[in-house]
Amino acid sequence: MKTLKGSLLGLGAAALLFSACAGGQKEAAAQLTLSGLDAAKFDTVINEKPVKLYTLKNANGMEVCITNYGGRVVSLVVNDKDGKPTDVVLGFDNIAQYADTANTPTDYGSSVGRYANRICDGKFTLDGVTYQLRQNDPHKGDTRIHSLHGGGTTGWMNQVYDVLEVNDSLIKLQITAADGENGFPGNVVATTTYKVTADNVLDIVWEATTDKATIINQTNHNYYNLSGDLENPAYDQVLYVNADNFTEADFSYMPTGKILPVEGTPMDFRTPHAVGDSIKSEYSQTKNAHGYDHNWCLNTYKDGKGDDTQVCASLYSPKSGIFMEMFTNEPGVQVYSGNFQGVGGEENVVRKLGKKYPQHVSVCLESQKFPDSPNHPEWASPVVTPEKPYYSHAAYKFSIK
Structure with missing residues (x-):
C-alpha cells in the first residue's frame, strides 16, 4: 500500500x-x-x-x-x-x-x-519452467488477460x-x-x-x-507533442519510421506472430508524412487500435545488432519547427498515438498546468524488443542471464527544421 x-x-x-x-x-x-x-x-x-x-x-x-x-x-x-x-x-x-x-x-x-509492452496471457516459458505474470490487460470478448508494462500499477x-x-x-x-x-x-x-x-x-x-x-525489456514512455499545443489533436505531426515491416496485432493488440510489409498500407512512414493522414483509415490494424499502437521492425537492426548511430524514427511539428530524431540499439519501436487520451472519462482529467488532453494529442516512440518476444523464439531474445547482463540505449535529438 x-x-x-x-x-x-x-x-x-x-x-x-x-x-x-x-x-x-x-x-x-x-x-x-x-x-x-x-x-x-x-x-x-x-x-x-x-x-x-x-x-x-x-x-x-x-x-x-x-x-x-x-x-x-x-x-x-x-x-x-x-x-x-x-x-x-x-x-x-x-x-x-x-x-x-x-x-x-x-x-x-x-x-x-521489468517488461515493457505486452506478454500474451501473462505467460512464458524459460529453461523449461512456465511463469505466470501479473495479468493487468483484459479485453472484451477475450478469455486471455495479458501482462502489460511489467504489471502496470505494480510495475517499475x-x-x-x-x-x-x-x-x-x-x-x-x-x-x-x-x-x-x-x-x-x-x-x-x-x-x-x-x-x-x-x-x-x-x-x-x-x-x-x-x-x-x-x-527484461525496458523503455521510456514519453508522450510527445512537439507543437506544445496540448489541447488539440496532433494530426499535423510528421512521422518517419525507418522500417519496411511491422508486427501484425490482433484485436487485443497482441502480435499474431506475422511480420507484414508496410508497403501500400497506412503503416508506411518510410517517407515522412502527417500522422493524421491515415490515423482514421479503414485499414484493419489502425481501425481496431483506434489509431496507431503497433511495433515497427526497424531497418537499423540487422544480424542481431542495432545501429544506434542511425536515425530509426523522427517526429516534426510544422507549427513549432521542432524536429526530433530517435536512435536505438533495439530491434523495434512502438508507435502509440494516444488513442485512449480524451475518451471514456479521460477527457475530464486535468493534467499539467490545468490542461485537458484530447484523443490523439501525442505520439509515443518506445524503443523495445518486439511485444510478446518471450513466446516467439524466432525474434530478438529478451532473455538476460548472470553471464549476459542487460543493456539498452535510446536517444532523442532535438533541433529546428
Missing part, C-alpha cells in the same frame, strides 16, 4: 493548493522550472522512500525534469523556431496524481519495467527509484526487484541513466544484472 506524506498528502492537498493559487492568495513565490513546474509539489515520501523532482539542462535552454517516482520524465523543454521555450511531453504537475493509480493511472514519461513505473548520481546534466536511478515480483524470475538490479547533452539530446541508457535467467 502506498503511503504519501511530506509536502503533499494526496489529491485533496493538491486540490487545496491549486484552489489557493487560483484564488489569488499571495504566498512566497515558488521556484518554477522553465516548464512551469513547482518542485515542491514533488517533494514527498512514498513507501518510506523520498521522492523529488530533478532538473537537467544544457546551455542551449534545453531542460528535462525527472522524478525518481517511476523514473519519469515530467517535462522536456526545448526552444521552438521563434526561440520560445516549449514543453513537448505530456504529464502531471504534481506527485499526487502520478501516485494515485486508482484514479489517474498513467505511464507518462516512465522508465517501464509506479515504484520509487533510488538516486545513485545526479548533477546538472545527468541522473542515474536504480531499482531492485525481487525474484518472483509480479511473477518474474530472478533478483534484478536495474539502472536508468538520463543525460542531457550539449547538442540537445536526451540520452537514455538502461542496464541490469540478475542472479538467474529472466526477461
